[in-house]
Amino acid sequence: MKPMILAPVQPKLLVIRYALLVAAVFIGCSCLPWQEAAAQGNLLITPVRVVFDGQKRAEELNLANAGKDTARYLISFVEIRMNRNGTFDQIDEPDSGQLFASKYLRFFPRSVVLAPNEAQVIKLQVTGLSQLTPGEYRSHLYFRAVPDELHTDDKKTQDSSGISVKLTPVFGITIPVIIRVGETNANVRLSDLSLDLATEPRLTMLFNRSGNSSVYGDITVDYVSPQGKSTQVATARGLAVYTPNKQRYLHLPLEKNPGINYHSGKLRIAYTVTSKSRTEQLAQAELQLR
Incomplete structure (x- = not known):
């Protein structure tokens, strides 16, 4: 009987992604005046803050890839709590007195692919304004870079169980989007x-x-x-x-x-x-x- 030959066991590859949210980081301050562009990685965004008040119903955001490689970004809303020390937490339910704006906003497109030095316009619009009671509503638009796993240079580590772990940073940036209804001060x-x-x-x-x-x-x-x-x-x-x-x-x-x-x-x-x-x-x- 021929001996059974077992193929060598390849260590499993566990890909762990972690997000760097900026708010700004999340950042307690964006460290930029709102007329300038927010930057994270190679993504530039302007303006860095959107406020809908009065008769304003639409806004355009300008995205630009300042890097040397083509990059893809996914766009979504996230909800954020500001803490007393200036840090931020991502939350699912509003705190007492907090109002989310995301369900009254729509934007297009929801993802973009930008070649080096290429720009893209994101259109943002308020909807269902008649349903809102007076006050301020806030959500944060999140631009998340999608890593290129085929060309990543991230270091791999291997633990004693033979499982390789690769840390792939997922860079992103958030900007606040605010709707103000009625008298605010x-x-x-x-x-x-x-x-x-x-x-x-x-x-x-x-x-x-x-x-x-x-x-x-x-x-x-x-x-x-x-x-x-x-x-x-x-x-x-x-x-x-x-x-x-x-x-x-x-x-x-x-x-x-x-x-x-x-x-x-x-x-x-x-x-x-x-x-x-x-x-x-x-x-x-x-x-x-x-």
Whole structure:
């Protein structure tokens, strides 16, 4: 009897994908003014924030592939909770006071394939507006890159059981889409300012939002010397406090410039929003240094 020859057992390949959601990351702030493009990987998106209010019913998003390879992106809605520390969680059910916008929005196309330096327009439209009660509705449009598994260079690891694991990053970016119905308003106040000098200068502040709509803007921090000289030491663009959150903390590193003494003088903090050519101050605060 001929011996039975068993083929060598090939280790199983387990592909694990993980998503990097940006909101923005998810990011607590998009770190870009909304007039500019959001970027993740090689995908550029503009605008980075969509608000439907008044008579506005449609918007166009511009996607561009800034990379050297053709890429495919899937587009969908995700629902996001903002936490008090500025981080984000993906959720399925709205929190108390939170309203999702996704079921009142439609977009086309739902996936795009972009060659290098190619652009594509995504059309976004509000539907069923008559069904909405006054307030702010928010969902996030998620653009997820589909990896090319045939040409991936990701490293493989093998555990003691002989199972190979390949980690394939799935990069993505989210942008908020907001519908405002009826009378909406928001105010914001900065409080609980403190400066930590233990390792590097770091300013902490608390955003206090009131009203029935989100706030979104840019933070600038100026150091004012005892002689009155003002020097900008930090900026943070695209900081939001989304409904239903009433508060959000921000920890912001400050520049260590020669000649700046964070033990004297003061810090002047401004929270502003720019719309076209107009800049509006949402909040201002000062921290005396000692």
